[in-house]
Amino acid sequence: MSKNGVDQGKRRFLLAASSIAGGVAVVATATPFVLSMLPSAKALAAGAPVEVDISKIEPGSYVTVAWRGKPVWVTYRTQAMLDQLPKNDPNLRDPDSNESEQPSSCKNVYRSIKPQYLVHVNICTHLGCAPLLRKQVGDPTLGASWPGGFFCPCHGSRYDMSVRVFKDVPAPLNMVIPPYAYKTDTRVIIGQDKASS
């Protein structure tokens, strides 16, 4: 991919990070008392769990949060996206995620606790760029056989909607699924695995 593609990937990540930082600053101004009960920035950087409201995510869309300084996405997959996943298996490098990182609760074709919601660290396993969501089946920029998934603009790695890497691309592994748990049906805690808490 072009140098421009690299810059754009980094730019998106920096924009996401600065947006998150900006959001924290707004909360700090408006509700200093509440903030005092939340994990400090130092604790967050060290790995304190992060809570996410997933109730407003539209099907096919996602939200991002920072956890341990990494961009974590929560994506609401449609039924059509879920139905496509098993069909991708023959074209994947590690379809069963035997070599890839995820909690045991997510070692399945969906790589998630609840099929609809994918929670993943959006860092390419090649050299760490930020892949883009390319959910459209047959996206003209990716070819008629494209089943929908994630595309890394830096060197062209491709992942499906379970962030499992396709064969014959530079990335060696599926993207990472972090530990997480459902606090309620609409609130997810990133960084806390119920099984170990």
Ligand code: FES
């Ligand atoms: S960093 Fe993603 S393909 Fe190289």
